[in-house]
Amino acid sequence: MDKRTEQYPMNERSSSRSNLSDEVVIVTGSGRGIGRAIALDFARSGANLVLVDLDPETLNSVKNEIFALDAKAMVCRVDVSQKSEVDKLVNDVIQQFKKIDVLVNNAGIIIRKPMEEYAEDDWDRVIDVNLKGVFNFCHAVSMTMISRRYGRIVNVASIMGERTLPPRASYCASKGGVIALTKDLAAEWAKYGITVNAISPGWVETELTRNYFAQEEVRRLLLGRIPVGRFGHPEEIADMVSFLASKRAGYITGQNFCVDGGWSAL
Numbered sequence: 001m002d003k004r005t006e007q008y009p010m011n012e013r014s015s016s017r018s019n020l021s022d023e024v025v026i027v028t029g030s031g032r033g034i035g036r037a038i039a040l041d042f043a044r045s046g047a048n049l050v051l052v053d054l055d056p057e058t059l060n061s062v063k064n065e066i067f068a069l070d071a072k073a074m075v076c077r078v079d080v081s082q083k084s085e086v087d088k089l090v091n092d093v094i095q096q097f098k099k100i101d102v103l104v105n106n107a108g109i110i111i112r113k114p115m116e117e118y119a120e121d122d123w124d125r126v127i128d129v130n131l132k133g134v135f136n137f138c139h140a141v142s143m144t145m146i147s148r149r150y151g152r153i154v155n156v157a158s159i160m161g162e163r164t165l166p167p168r169a170s171y172c173a174s175k176g177g178v179i180a181l182t183k184d185l186a187a188e189w190a191k192y193g194i195t196v197n198a199i200s201p202g203w204v205e206t207e208l209t210r211n212y213f214a215q216e217e218v219r220r221l222l223l224g225r226i227p228v229g230r231f232g233h234p235e236e237i238a239d240m241v242s243f244l245a246s247k248r249a250g251y252i253t254g255q256n257f258c259v260d261g262g263w264s265a266l
Contacts, residue, residue: 020246021046024097026090028080028137029107031058033206034156036065037234038104038241043071045242050093051075052107080107080133081125083140090140099148102245103141105134105178106156110171123170130174131181138185138196151194152245155182156237159200159260175200179256186254195253197244202260204232227262 025042029035031053039049043066051066051073053059059075066073074096078085093100108130111122134155145151160168161175179198186196203222205213213219213231223229240259243249258264 019045020102020242023047023101024050024093024099025102025104025245026050026052026093026100026137026141027104027106028052028078028133029156030062031055032062033208034201034204034234034237035104035106036062037238038106039073040065040069041235041238041242042102042245043069043073046071047102048097049073050089052078052080052089054079080105080136081128083136086133086136086140090137090144094144100141100144101150102152102154103137104154104156104241104245105137107133108156108158108174110168112167112171114167115169118170126170127174127177130171131177134178134181138181142189145194146189146192149193151189151192152249153185153194153196154241154244155179155196155198156241157182157198157200157256159202159258159264161200161256162258163264182256183254190253195244195249197249197253198256199237199240199244200256200258200260200264201237202226202232202258202263204234204237206234225263225266226260227265230261232259232261 020042025047027035027039027049030039030051039051039062043049049066051059051062054077056077063073063075076089078089080086109126111126138153155178157178158175160172161179164172182196182198189196203226237259240257
């Protein structure tokens with residue numbers, strides 16, 4: 001295995017971490033992978049976490065990791081595609097913490113099969129989670145952020161929102177929609193002190209992608225297109241999220257940042 005795939009060194013990150021002490025941060029899809037890394041990074045920064053996922057087992061596992069860091073977290077089993085569930089969660093968070101400083105829309109699913117084999121339900125499910133879920137949460141937090149004249153929203157899109165690698169039609173469409181929605185909301189809400197940005201991860205090695213990347217043909221195809229010559233680490237995505245969520249990023253809004261090892265440069 002290429003030595004550049006070694007574990008991402010945690011000690012190199014501590015000096016640049018943003019101080020988010022006592023800020024209230026919602027992270028969707030935080031039970032594993034990129035979402036878990038984002039949640040743990042915020043916990044190390046002193047934030048109060050609201051962990052959102054559908055799997056209670058993984059949610060509780062991440063919660064315990066956060067508690068071990070002497071940080072606070074509440075877990076919420078919520079289907080991001082259901083507006084009523086999202087609205088209730090946001091109301092509960094405001095009741096408990098009195099505010100919401102940061103929203104990270106990370107929850108997402110993918111279906112890989114040719115478009116002609118799609119059922120309507122396949123298309124609807126991906127769009128509902130990946131795109132409508134972002135709308136649901138942005139809409140739900142909008143009034144509290146507007147009233148406080150402050151907020152940071154980071155939407156996790158994908159390099160597939162600007163480029164494609166078939167067969168991923170619904171995923172590409174949903175992530176392209178996330179990027180467009182990000183730009184519109186940034187323009188609408190800038191006057192309220194709210195920044196809205198997107199991050200488009202490239203090929204990141206997680207529990208869900210590891211078996212896919214282990215296929216020799218897939219591995220050769222993907223690594224051959226990544227200039228840095230390796231897959232990304234979830235913590236590298238978390239670093240960018242943490243920066244965009246901080247007060248240091250107050251002049252950055254409406255942008256989509258590709259964190260992809262150079263894939264989008266080709």
